[in-house]
Amino acid sequence: MIFKNYKTKLGLFVTVGILLFFLAIFIIGKQKNLFNPVFEIKAHFNNVSGLQVGNAVRFSGINVGTVDQIRIINDSTVQISMLVKKEVQKFIKEDSEAGIGSEGIIGDKLVVLSRGGTTDKIVKEGQLIGSTEPVETDAIMESLQITADNAAIATEEIAEILAKVNSGKGSLGKLINDNSMAEDLDATMTNLKTSTKKLDENMEAAKHNFLLRGYFKKKKKAEERKKATLEKEAKKSK
Known part of the structure; x- marks a missing residue:
């Protein structure tokens, strides 16, 4: 039992x-597309940025194949061989390009195929297509770090300027914190307005002065003639 x-x-x-x-x-x-008909295409890169055999090949946001082989051609060229579903071949043109992307920010690497479009010729079996070099994550992080450092420096300098202004240093600081300077500025503006008003009054009085009356009449007539001439020219143009 x-x-x-x-x-x-x-x-x-x-x-x-x-x-x-x-x-x-x-x-x-x-x-790995072992049960689907596939065809092979290739691309050359200077740097595959961590891409590995077995990673996905994507076209129009859909996984259509896998990376079959990664081989070093020489000291500056790496060849990637991709197995892509046969049913997708009719959508991939000879001028399509391969680029290396990633799943999210820190996800696995993958190959992204562009649609192409300047030609109607379909890519052939084993054809070498164009490529675009990937942007290294380290380079992106380095650029972000430089930007952050510059922002920190700018923030510190702005804080120093504001501190000086608040303490009354510099012309702007004195203007903001010194009441007497502000009062002098107000008085200057008031005097300017008063002077402008008096100038207008003097001009009006001059117009009624019999010695200058003829001058202002001639000036007025000249302006009226100029206006009439412009109106005639406008009517002619219509």
């Missing part, structure tokens, strides 16, 4: 193991 239970358990264990094995093969094969 014990022996029969042992054989039953062993059989169940082996059956479950075989099922898990075939399930794993199916999942991996589906991811």
